[in-house]
Amino acid sequence: MVHILDSTLESVDSAEALALQAARVAGLDEDDLQKVAMAVRESMVNAVVHGNRYNAHKKVRMSISPGPVQFTVRIADEGEGFDFENIPDPLAPENLLRSSGRGIFLIRAFMDEFQVRRLNPKGTEVTLTKYLVSK
């Protein structure tokens, strides 16, 4: 299932609802449903706000791949890219009271796998994976 979404906050809500619905059909339990929903939400916010910067000419592509073993969501923006490797640790004492910078941390905490890929010529794609059965 592929969805092409506008770079708006409304799309964030839509993507979350679409992923939640697909994850429910795929058989994820309630706890994992909430984790997937939040990871998709945070990834969409990154794509819309930091990637495409609300640019009306840029789209976000979300693909949902429910499988018997794992549930995967890919979210790709058309932005300039983002250095995921050098994000300040939000748990470090000096960062604890920062008002932002927890999105990626939460995605990593909630998903079984989180991968980032730079797209050519531009854009970033994140892959979120939740296992339906124990690894």
Added chain:
Amino acid sequence: MSVKLNTRQVGDVNVIDVAGRITLGEGSSALRDTIREMVGKGQKKILLNLGEVSYIDSSGIGELVSGFTTVTNQGGQLRLLNLTKRVKDLLQITKLYTVFDVHEDEAAAIRAFV
């Protein structure tokens, strides 16, 4: 449902009853505006009742932190009341649970303000 805020005063403590979703956009900005307005009026004892909060994202967590630092930097106090399991879990994994003074009983929370 987006966020719904109701404010009331108990003694010299301002209680903000929050319901719905505290997420990027309307939800988090409404909470930010309400806290800043209170602090601007010199109302610096604020109790955030999160008992009816169904959802909070990283932006919403950021607003809780921002509200806390805004009030604290002005010499005030911001405490949290009635965390749902979901909000409590999020504050724990982000190591913020111990930053806030969290209460489960409103009367006790009110008494905790000095």
